[in-house]
Amino acid sequence: MDAQQEKVLILDFGSQYNQLIARRVREIGIYCEVKPFSMPYEQIQQFDPIAVILSGGPSSVYDEKSPKIDKRVFEMGIPVLGICYGAQLMAYTLGGKVVPADSLANREYGRTETEFDTSSSLFRNITAKSITWMSHGDSVQKLPEGFNAIAHSSGCPFAGFENNDKRFYAVQFHPEVHHTQKGTEILRTFLVDIAGAKAQWSMANYKQTAIDSIRSKVKDGKALLALSGGVDSSVAAALMSQAIGQNLTCVFVDHGLMRKDEGDQVEQIFSNYPINFIRVNAQKHFLEKLKDVSEPERKRKIIGEEFIRVFEQESKKIGKVDFLVQGTIYPDVIESGLGSNAAVIKSHHNVGGLPDYVDFKEIIEPLRFLFKDEVRQLGRELGLPEYLVSRQPFPGPGLAIRIIGDITEEKLSILREADYIFRSEVEKAKVPEASQYFAVLTNTRSVGVMGDGRTYEYTLALRCVSTTDFMTATFTKIPYELLEKISHRIVNEVPHINRVVYDITAKPPATVEWE
Ligand code: XMP
Numbered sequence: 001m002d003a004q005q006e007k008v009l010i011l012d013f014g015s016q017y018n019q020l021i022a023r024r025v026r027e028i029g030i031y032c033e034v035k036p037f038s039m040p041y042e043q044i045q046q047f048d049p050i051a052v053i054l055s056g057g058p059s060s061v062y063d064e065k066s067p068k069i070d071k072r073v074f075e076m077g078i079p080v081l082g083i084c085y086g087a088q089l090m091a092y093t094l095g096g097k098v099v100p101a102d103s104l105a106n107r108e109y110g111r112t113e114t115e116f117d118t119s120s121s122l123f124r125n126i127t128a129k130s131i132t133w134m135s136h137g138d139s140v141q142k143l144p145e146g147f148n149a150i151a152h153s154s155g156c157p158f159a160g161f162e163n164n165d166k167r168f169y170a171v172q173f174h175p176e177v178h179h180t181q182k183g184t185e186i187l188r189t190f191l192v193d194i195a196g197a198k199a200q201w202s203m204a205n206y207k208q209t210a211i212d213s214i215r216s217k218v219k220d221g222k223a224l225l226a227l228s229g230g231v232d233s234s235v236a237a238a239l240m241s242q243a244i245g246q247n248l249t250c251v252f253v254d255h256g257l258m259r260k261d262e263g264d265q266v267e268q269i270f271s272n273y274p275i276n277f278i279r280v281n282a283q284k285h286f287l288e289k290l291k292d293v294s295e296p297e298r299k300r301k302i303i304g305e306e307f308i309r310v311f312e313q314e315s316k317k318i319g320k321v322d323f324l325v326q327g328t329i330y331p332d333v334i335e336s337g338l339g340s341n342a343a344v345i346k347s348h349h350n351v352g353g354l355p356d357y358v359d360f361k362e363i364i365e366p367l368r369f370l371f372k373d374e375v376r377q378l379g380r381e382l383g384l385p386e387y388l389v390s391r392q393p394f395p396g397p398g399l400a401i402r403i404i405g406d407i408t409e410e411k412l413s414i415l416r417e418a419d420y421i422f423r424s425e426v427e428k429a430k431v432p433e434a435s436q437y438f439a440v441l442t443n444t445r446s447v448g449v450m451g452d453g454r455t456y457e458y459t460l461a462l463r464c465v466s467t468t469d470f471m472t473a474t475f476t477k478i479p480y481e482l483l484e485k486i487s488h489r490i491v492n493e494v495p496h497i498n499r500v501v502y503d504i505t506a507k508p509p510a511t512v513e514w515e
Contacts, residue, residue: 006030006197008191009033009049009053010022011053012034014037018334019371021176022334024183025187025191027184030199030201038067040070041072041073050079050195051078054080054083054085055085056083069093074168080167080169082170082171084136087172097140098139099141107136116129122186125185125188127182131179132181133173133174134153134155146163148163148164158172218243222320223321225326227277231372231389232328232329236367237273239382240325249275249276251315254266254279258399259399259419280310280311280314293407294405296515303400322361323362325363327365329375402440410496417493418497421489421493422490425486435466436465437465439461440463441458445457446499448499450498457498457499458498459499461500463503
């Protein structure tokens with residue numbers, strides 16, 4: 001089978017780890033998608049996977065309302081792997097028995113020593129003993145007919161089981177989690193040795209497939225893209241430009257809230273592309289709208305609304321477009337599919353998300369199935385400069401939410417300079433684990449002494465966090481010597497700052513941004 005056609009279907013039963021399963025499968029070199037457990041059987045057939053993985057989840061199979069699976073999935077003749085809840089569901093659906101843990105001792109959470117039957121198909125490539133990551137209360141008590149136990153731990157006699165004739169496999173632990181020492185090998189055995197995958201999926205061939213499919217969809221149509229200069233919209237623009245060239249118009253609204261030189265860099269890169277590139281210099285307009293506004297949510301709302309207004313005006317000049325391009329990426333898709341009920345802490349304004357106000361036929365989301373680091377990889381394949389593809393996250397409302405209190409041209413320029421010094425010093429020193437770092441202009445002034453004179457100037461805060469998912473973060477332990485150097489440079493080189501402080505709060509309880 002063509003490596004492009006090789007697809008794995010991951011049915012999502014609500015595990016917090018399901019994105020990780022997808023990551024591992026793609027790292028092994030096989031394209032996969034995560035779909036809700038309720039995906040209709042006909043669609044599963046149409047998807048035509050070479051294998052199905054049933055994810056973990058928080059439910060109990062014997063609970064009437066718990067998510068179930070269409071039994072016909074087990075009649076498709078393709079290999080199925082159940083993980084945690086998925087393992088229990090496989091046992092339950094095929095006639096085995098699952099029970100709640102009869103005592104706390106039978107529950108397993110965390111690192112667990114597990115023994116494997118290395119003569120089994122699933123564990124043929126690993127050693128007989130290693131650590132796995134468990135997280136379960138319920139356990140399989142009786143296996144369905146035709147299944148054998150192939151792994152156990154002290155609290156779980158059926159840590160792994162298989163029906164090798166039918167190519168059904170199940171593991172109670174989480175192979176996708178790094179703590180499971182042989183997790184990737186187990187997944188690779190399932191996908192390559194058992195399901196026969198060629199595992200040749202790569203970003204280079206993904207790029208070509210994406211270009212071909214954009215071309216066949218857009219044909220001679222016109223597409224419009226709101227370019228923010230962030231990683232996602234830039235990669236989407238580069239991809240679309242290779243696919244349809246002049247038929248793409250990119251509108252870059254410069255709201256004047258970008259970091260030092262950023263607006264010009266975006267223009268410099270994209271005005272060289274064979275596309276219609278329009279930079280709208282709306283700096284003054286945004287400053288006027290934000291005049292005397294201090295409340296963080298109001299700032300965000302104003303910027304979001306004005307952005308849409310400016311973009312709309314500009315796109316009306318272009319006339320009718322057929323497609324609106326958005327830089328939505330896969331984690332957004334998976335999260336919205338789960339119907340996340342997470343509380344709104346801040347109204348995130350993503351420049352990519354602009355539905356229902358331009359006259360267009362259809363939305364194109366060319367990055368819809370890529371994880372963030374895959375988007376970066378695609379950007380490199382497309383020849384975008386490294387500083388752009390490896391750029392750290394930058395909020396849509398930009399520096400407006402890094403200036404506490406009202407926003408003025410002067411404060412913006414103070415912050416830009418100080419932020420630039422901080423970022424370049426952290427980059428130069430290659431501070432390990434610094435995931436995102438920036439400066440915040442606080443609304444506090446304090447007394448200082450410079451030369452022989454008294455000063456009364458701004459306090460600047462530095463924020464640097466270590467995180468993988470930006471949902472939780474710790475402050476990065478930047479060496480004191482470096483902090484000292486940065487503070488010294490900022491106070492000396494940037495007028496109107498006479499004090500620098502370092503933010504040592506984790507998220508939670510703080511957030512990464514100050515507003
Ligand atoms: P918080 O401040 O919520 O930030 O802890 C988490 C991550 O999200 C980024 N962020 C935003 N990104 N639009 C964005 O696209 C926004 O409005 C926005 N606000 C915060 C923030 O920089 C951090 O990486």
